[in-house]
Amino acid sequence: xxxxxxxxxxxxxxxxxxxFALPQLTNDQGVFTNATYGFTMMLERIVTDIKPTKMLVAxxxxxxxxxxEAYEAYKGGRxxxxxxxxxxxxxxRKLIDxxxxxxxxxxxxxxxxxxxxxxxxxxAHGDEVIIISGDKDLTQLxxxxxxxxxxxxxITDIDAYTPAFIEEKYGLTPLQIIDMKGLMGxxxxxxxxxxxxxxxxxxxxxxxxxxxxxxxxxxxxxxPSKMKEKLIDNREQAFMSKELATILVEAPITITLDDLAxxxxxxxxxxxxxxxxxxxxxxxKRDTTTxxxxxxxxxxxxxxEVTTQMLTxxxxxxxxxxxxxxxxxxxxxxxxxxxxxxxxxxxxxxxxSTLLADWLAGDSVKYVSDSxxxxxxxxxxxxxxxxxxxDLLLAAYxxxxxxxxxxxxxxxxxxxxxxVQTTEAIYGKGAKWxxxxxxxxxxxxxRIAHAIxxxxxxxxxxxKDKEQxxxxxxxxxxxxxILSAMESEGIMVNATTLEQMGExxxxxxxALEQEIYQLAGSExxxxxxxxxxVILFEKLGLPPVKKTKTGYSTAADVLxxxxxxxxxxxxxxxxxxxxxxxxxxxxxxxxxxxxxHKVHTRFQQALTATGRLSSTDPNLQNIPIxxxxxxxxxxxxxxxxxxxxxxxxDYSQIELRVLAHMSGDENLVSAFKEGMDIHxxxxxxxxxxxxxxxxxxxxxxxxxxxxxxxxxxxxxxLSQNLDIPRKEAKNxxxxxxxxxxxxxxxxxxxVAIAKKDGYVSTLLNRRRYLPDLASxxxxxxxxxxxxxxxxxxxxxxxxxxxxAMIDMNARLxxxxxxxxxxxxxxxxxxxxxxxxxxxxxxxxxxxxMENTVQLNVPLKVDYSYGKxxxxxx
DNA sequence: CCAGTCACG
DNA sequence: ACGTACGTGACTGGT
Numbered sequence: 001x002x003x004x005x006x007x008x009x010x011x012x013x014x015x016x017x018x019x020f021a022l023p024q025l026t027n028d029q030g031v032f033t034n035a036t037y038g039f040t041m042m043l044e045r046i047v048t049d050i051k052p053t054k055m056l057v058a059x060x061x062x063x064x065x066x067x068x069e070a071y072e073a074y075k076g077g078r079x080x081x082x083x084x085x086x087x088x089x090x091x092x093r094k095l096i097d098x099x100x101x102x103x104x105x106x107x108x109x110x111x112x113x114x115x116x117x118x119x120x121x122x123x124a125h126g127d128e129v130i131i132i133s134g135d136k137d138l139t140q141l142x143x144x145x146x147x148x149x150x151x152x153x154x155i156t157d158i159d160a161y162t163p164a165f166i167e168e169k170y171g172l173t174p175l176q177i178i179d180m181k182g183l184m185g186x187x188x189x190x191x192x193x194x195x196x197x198x199x200x201x202x203x204x205x206x207x208x209x210x211x212x213x214x215x216x217x218x219x220x221x222x223x224p225s226k227m228k229e230k231l232i233d234n235r236e237q238a239f240m241s242k243e244l245a246t247i248l249v250e251a252p253i254t255i256t257l258d259d260l261a262x263x264x265x266x267x268x269x270x271x272x273x274x275x276x277x278x279x280x281x282x283x284x285k286r287d288t289t290t291x292x293x294x295x296x297x298x299x300x301x302x303x304x305e306v307t308t309q310m311l312t313x314x315x316x317x318x319x320x321x322x323x324x325x326x327x328x329x330x331x332x333x334x335x336x337x338x339x340x341x342x343x344x345x346x347x348x349x350x351x352x353s354t355l356l357a358d359w360l361a362g363d364s365v366k367y368v369s370d371s372x373x374x375x376x377x378x379x380x381x382x383x384x385x386x387x388x389x390x391d392l393l394l395a396a397y398x399x400x401x402x403x404x405x406x407x408x409x410x411x412x413x414x415x416x417x418x419x420v421q422t423t424e425a426i427y428g429k430g431a432k433w434x435x436x437x438x439x440x441x442x443x444x445x446x447r448i449a450h451a452i453x454x455x456x457x458x459x460x461x462x463x464k465d466k467e468q469x470x471x472x473x474x475x476x477x478x479x480x481x482i483l484s485a486m487e488s489e490g491i492m493v494n495a496t497t498l499e500q501m502g503e504x505x506x507x508x509x510x511a512l513e514q515e516i517y518q519l520a521g522s523e524x525x526x527x528x529x530x531x532x533x534v535i536l537f538e539k540l541g542l543p544p545v546k547k548t549k550t551g552y553s554t555a556a557d558v559l560x561x562x563x564x565x566x567x568x569x570x571x572x573x574x575x576x577x578x579x580x581x582x583x584x585x586x587x588x589x590x591x592x593x594x595x596x597h598k599v600h601t602r603f604q605q606a607l608t609a610t611g612r613l614s615s616t617d618p619n620l621q622n623i624p625i626x627x628x629x630x631x632x633x634x635x636x637x638x639x640x641x642x643x644x645x646x647x648x649x650d651y652s653q654i655e656l657r658v659l660a661h662m663s664g665d666e667n668l669v670s671a672f673k674e675g676m677d678i679h680x681x682x683x684x685x686x687x688x689x690x691x692x693x694x695x696x697x698x699x700x701x702x703x704x705x706x707x708x709x710x711x712x713x714x715x716x717x718l719s720q721n722l723d724i725p726r727k728e729a730k731n732x733x734x735x736x737x738x739x740x741x742x743x744x745x746x747x748x749x750x751v752a753i754a755k756k757d758g759y760v761s762t763l764l765n766r767r768r769y770l771p772d773l774a775s776x777x778x779x780x781x782x783x784x785x786x787x788x789x790x791x792x793x794x795x796x797x798x799x800x801x802x803x804a805m806i807d808m809n810a811r812l813x814x815x816x817x818x819x820x821x822x823x824x825x826x827x828x829x830x831x832x833x834x835x836x837x838x839x840x841x842x843x844x845x846x847x848x849m850e851n852t853v854q855l856n857v858p859l860k861v862d863y864s865y866g867k868x869x870x871x872x873x
Numbered sequence: 874c875c876a877g878t879c880a881c882g
Numbered sequence: 883a884c885g886t887a888c889g890t891g892a893c894t895g896g897t
Contacts, residue, residue, distance in 0.1 A: 528895055529877055548877070555878065580879060584892055610889060612882085619891045622881035630880080655882090655888095708887065717887030778884045790888045794882095798889095826882040826889085 006122050006260065007052040008115045010133035011059040011103065015039055015092055017134030017151050019085045027278040035088040036095060036277060042132070042151075043099055044282070047265075050130060054260035056118065057096050057103045058111035066108050067244055074244060076190045091277065098269035101262060104255045109248065112137060114255075116247035119146050122257055132158075137186075140247060142166055142174040152777075164549070170203055182212045182242025193241045194234040201227065212242050298419065300335075300446025302344045302438065306353040312338045313364035314389065316453035319374040320445045322435070324406070325617060326377040327487065327600040332441060335449035342450045344442035350383075357383055365389045367452050369408050371477075372605060375484040391477055392452050395459045397606035398472040401768055406606070408448045415455040415462075420447050471764050471799075476605065479802050482809050482821065483603045483613075490598030490640075491620070491822045491832070495590060497636040502586040505578050512575045519568040526575055529554045542566060557720075577629065585624060585633045592618045598640065603824070610791050611766045611798040612826060621825045623869070637869035639832040647819070647838065648872040649845045649863040650828030653678055654797045655710050658763070661855035662792060665742025672857040679703040685739040686732065705736050709743060710793055712786025747789045754788040762795035763853065764803070800859075801827060804852040811848050815840070830869070838865055 018038020025034045046052065067074045096103050106114055112135075119129045119141050129146040131138050139148045139161040148161040159165070166174050183202040185193020197205075209215035216235060222228045231238070274283045303310070318335035334350050336343045350356055360366075361384045368374050369392035375385045396403055396411045403411065409420040426444050427433050435441065463469040517523045520539065524531045533552035537544045542562050546553040556573065563569045592599045604614040615621040623637075624630025639645050651657075656678055660668040671681045676691075683694045683702035694702075701722060708718045719729035737744040751773070754760045759769045768791045772784035805824060812819055819833035819841060829849070833841055846861040853859075866872045 525895075527878095527893090530895075550876065553877085576879080580893080583894075584880070588892065604890095608889065612889060614890050616891065619881085622879090622891070624880060626881085711888040712886095714886055716885065721887070779886080782884085782886070786887070794889060797882095828882085 061105035113248035181245035302442040335445035337449035634870035663746030712789035764799040
């Protein structure tokens with residue numbers, strides 16, 4: 001039996017939601033379209049995101065139902081459906097037909113009952129059911145196999161009600177939702193319930209008694225109160241309300257699960273309706289996808305020899321790789337396009353051509369997407385790539401850093417080119433992954449090159465329009481070449497050193513493990529938070545401090561609080577610490593060392609929301625340093641040539657200096673100009689004491705406040721960090737803002753500007769869009785507000801070090817030094833250098849880094865060097 | 874494939 | 883009253 005994925009939609013409720021959520025739109029015939037439009041958006045979301053195998057839209061039939069027989073006033077007092085909405089139902093029905101989705105209604109029953117009945121049938125069948133509605137009534141159906149998605153304020157935001165979600169939200173089981181309604185009633189359906197009992201009281205009662213029935217069985221034991229009287233007086237009404245609220249799961253439906261099969265839309269019929277209702281944006285997407293692909297079916301020539309007339313300038317180039325790990329994987333072939341002609345060159349052919357090699361290395365202008373990957377991959381085959389004048393990946397990232405992934409298809413689509421297929425469509429995914437036959441590959445790769453060439457003018461125009469072209473063209477684009485060189489160079493790692501550390505760790509871990517089993521009284525998997533939770537909080541009876549969605553939290557800060565209560569905690573913390581070193585940094589790193597004894601990370605240049613880089617396979621931006629045991633890992637990182645050393649230079653407090661500059665706060669600015677330790681200085685100001693009176697604790701608190709400020713502070717966050725009461729944290733923050741009023745003003749302004757413009761900006765005009773600032777959800781909105789405060793700071797710091805890398809690279813060349821930049825770790829640069837260049841570096845590196853931009857506070861750079869990364873401290 | 878945990882700035 | 887610090891990536895266990 002194959003498992004089906006069944007979506008059941010409450011048609012009426014969704015249409016209502018859409019109608020009231022969207023402004024009154026009409027087409028040029030004066031037909032109202034907002035509900036239909038919202039409904040369409042919802043169907044599109046369901047079809048693309050959920051990908052159901054079966055689907056049904058259920059509607060209410062007529063005015064009266066069996067519920068009215070029991071209770072005449074059921075759903076009484078409702079406003080009549082506005083005609084602007086009711087006239088849209090025929091269109092919605094037509095649309096559902098065009099999507100080839102089943103629809104059903106049953107006289108005397110509501111859509112809820114149809115859905116309830118089918119959902120339970122499907123559940124018994126072992127299928128997965130997703131119910132979609134704007135009405136919380138249906139949440140009572142939630143179960144292990146049934147999820148109920150309820151639309152929130154808008155139409156695309158949803159809450160997924162699973163039993164766990166309901167438990168968390170109400171502390172009740174799904175079925176108890178019915179009892180809750182029985183007690184509290186439901187205004188919108190005119191279900192009376194028990195007067196005077198609202199949600200809070202209903203939940204309290206159900207937690208104690210479980211159900212309405214059980215509550216009344218034990219009502220005599222309840223101590224006298226107003227509430228008790230009301231419950232007794234309205235007994236009948238409570239039971240009737242519960243009955244009214246109960247969704248029928250055995251309605252006499254004449255439709256079966258087999259009738260719901262969904263096999264895709266009738267695309268012509270859907271387009272026709274879009275056309276009639278003038279759904280322009282939806283239409284545009286469809287039209288171009290179909291027409292562009294078909295209209296200009298691209299003639300890609302798969303060549304077995306490279307000729308002179310193929311190679312022009314400018315020309316788009318795409319290097320098609322076997323997978324994302326371009327430092328190791330095979331190159332499958334190259335795509336070329338000058339807009340007129342598009343070619344696919346199998347890599348065996350490309351490798352034989354000196355003509356092509358010269359063209360790649362020469363002055364011809366190339367347009368690429370992900371030039372860093374292309375450069376690094378080609379270089380492994382002695383094919384240097386020069387003169388890249390356009391990089392689609394980077395340009396699109398600057399245009400909007402929220403874009404995800406390196407796949408060209410969605411990027412090109414964003415600029416109106418719909419002809420490229422996704423990597424997944426070509427290769428499949430997971431176990432089904434395979435390289436397609438050459439004709440398919442040729443078409444795909446040639447098409448990518450054509451797309452890059454085609455969108456280039458539009459993308460550059462967009463950036464110029466937003467004054468972001470300089471950032472893209474003079475910062476990110478040249479940086480890609482530098483990063484490519486850094487990655488290709490790699491950093492040498494001594495495997496023997498790591499292996500020796502690994503052996504010692506194995507011994508220690510084994511001893512800790514035995515000790516932990518002893519103290520626990522049984523053997524278990526210490527690495528399983530679930531098993532560990534059972535041991536600590538059930539078997540040993542320690543008090544749970546915090547819980548996660550799935551159970552007890554056993555995170556380090558929780559264990560830290562339990563440390564005095566049991567000897568085992570200390571061993572577990574040690575085990576965790578060493579286990580992390582062993583699995584991630586010893587074993588993980590050893591796997592990445594190549595035949596050249598080096599590791600070649602990949603810096604993701606178009607990934608983070610703030611403009612920072614990230615590092616993968618391996619991540620070299622999180623090598624341990626804070627604890628000595630971990631820091632020793634750095635002893636394995638060495639220079640790659642004899643008599644060379646590693647040289648590290650880091651910005652001191654760059655984010656706070658950026659804050660001083662951007663806010664212009666006089667006190668903060670003068671603090672940095674004085675050059676005193678910033679945390680001590682903050683402590684002096686916040687606590688109103690002299691320099692000598694600042695003790696360790698005060699400095700620690702001030703440091704935490706400074707961090708908090710940069711992150712978009714909240715009293716709760718600070719209280720957690722410092723483990724102090726929230727009130728005290730709030731006090732610190734208030735004092736801080738008294739002393740640094742310019743910072744307070746700046747934070748408020750950042751949020752206000754972001755709300756007005758929809759985005760925040762950094763020093764070099766990097767943008768981050770923050771649509772969540774308009775969210776009606778407090779949490780979502782607060783998060784966006786903190787982001788609005790943090791991103792200009794973190795992002796500007798990222799801008800600065802990126803510019804410093806470019807300046808540094810130029811300076812090293814200019815001075816004729818052999819020193820090579822290897823790594824960037826957000827605020828520090830790591831080089832390898834011949835011993836005899838060190839003296840000059842100690843002058844040049846800080847000078848370049850400190851002067852790459854001029855702020856109204858000085859930038860400060862510290863440096864060090866040594867035989868290993870550990871020694872460069 | 875997700876959640877929890879922990880490494881870094 | 884809401885429930886949180888900002889930005890990442892790798893590994894493990896468990897569905």
